[in-house]
Amino acid sequence: MxxxxxxxxxxxxxxxxxxxxxxxxxxxxxxxxxxxxxxxxxxxxxxxxxxxxxxxxxxxxxxxxxxxxxxxxxxxxxxxxxxxxxxxxxxxxxxxxxxxxxxxxxxxxxxxxxxxxxxxxxxxxxxxxxxxxxxxxxxxxxxxxxxxxxxxxxxxxxxxGTGVRVKLVNNALFAAHIGLLAEAVRLGTRLGVDERTLLGALPHGSGASRALAGAAARGSVEAFTTSVGGFLGKDIAVVRRAVAELGGDLGALGDALSAVPSGAGTRTR
Missing domain, CATH: 3.40.50.720 (NAD(P)-binding Rossmann-like Domain)
Structure with a gap:
């Protein structure tokens, strides 16, 4: 082959x-x-x-x-x-x-x-x-x-064509998890909880996800976003184009993506 x-x-x-x-x-x-x-x-x-x-x-x-x-x-x-x-x-x-x-x-x-x-x-x-x-x-x-x-x-x-469609949904959801996690860290900070402490604790709770595990391993949401940004940002750009061509939008996923730190290249809506 x-x-x-x-x-x-x-x-x-x-x-x-x-x-x-x-x-x-x-x-x-x-x-x-x-x-x-x-x-x-x-x-x-x-x-x-x-x-x-x-x-x-x-x-x-x-x-x-x-x-x-x-x-x-x-x-x-x-x-x-x-x-x-x-x-x-x-x-x-x-x-x-x-x-x-x-x-x-x-x-x-x-x-x-x-x-x-x-x-x-x-x-x-x-x-x-x-x-x-x-x-x-x-x-x-x-x-x-x-x-x-x-x-x-x-x-x-x-x-x-279905394989890439499933992958685009997967990556949109993964990036949205990162955006929600960034918001969760901001909430934790307002409540007086250090980010590293929060990331060390949350993977053991019901809010766990692969994005959370990655951020915890890196020590911060920003560091994790930077590590995956080159690949994830490219894929999110593809899903945005695909949805735009259908005349639709990403709905709540789009709102979560707007909260992703800029390292993943997903903030532009």
Whole structure:
């Protein structure tokens, strides 16, 4: 199988795929990336075409919509993949991007699975990354063994495009938790409770959440927000665009997002 995007998230995925016995070819445009892949026993190429040629599946784990479009719509990946193969999109993109890739892939006999993920490199290494996957049943069964090399649970949530929709809701809710937590810390301060003390105590109560656990580990809401801001801010921008295109708004979620410290890039409404 082919792999495009062997970076912070992608490289540990490649490791897990190799450990599970999959034969992986990966794109490596820099000497550092090529060296990292070769250390894992992966065949690397400086161009995308040989990564996709004859591959039963190509997994794409880049960062933005634009990069997915460059790989799948402007680049040679779909042109080189054979009929009956599957392109898997791990990037959190807009539903429109998934639809555009599927429109280009379909006439070539290529299925699209959008497999948005929740978790980090440590979850990949432990084989417990959450995968929200959308796509045809038959395509899901073909790529499930690969996804299960690093994902547990691997959740098939509907047709193509549904995976990213679930992920966008997930990240909007997660960011809203951070916004509510920031408000809770402000309330605690007004009541005379130090933030670090509050964050140390609340995870043991009924208000616990993953956002709260992360903030407690970092010692402050602002520090936690800064640590996740680059990824979370990008995804929240995607969900805002998707909702705006539907002519709606985020309702109470939007109110909570407005309280998120600026490190997550979510304050602009």
């Amino acid at each position: 082919g792999f495009v995007g062997a970076g912070r998230m992608g490289l540990p995925m490649v490791r897990q795929l190799c450990a599970a016995g999959h034969d992986v070819r990966a794109l490596a445009r820099s000497d550092a990336a090529r060296h990292a892949l070769e250390q894992e026993g992966v065949t690397s190429f400086s161009e995308a075409a040989p990564v996709a040629t004859g591959a039963d599946a190509v997994l794409v784990c880049v960062f933005t919509d634009e990069q997915v479009r460059d790989v799948c719509l402007s680049g040679p990946v779909l042109e080189e993949m054979p009929p009956g193969s599957v392109v898997v999109l791990h990037t959190t993109v807009s539903p429109g991007t998934v639809a555009d890739v599927a429109e280009r892939a379909g006439p070539r006999g290529i299925d699209v699975v959008d497999a948005a993920v929740s978790g980090g490199p440590h979850d990949i290494a432990a084989g417990r990354l959450t995968v929200f996957a959308g796509g045809p049943d038959t395509a899901m069964e073909r790529v499930r063994p690969a996804l299960e090399a690093y994902g547990d649970p691997v959740l098939h949530v509907g047709p193509a």
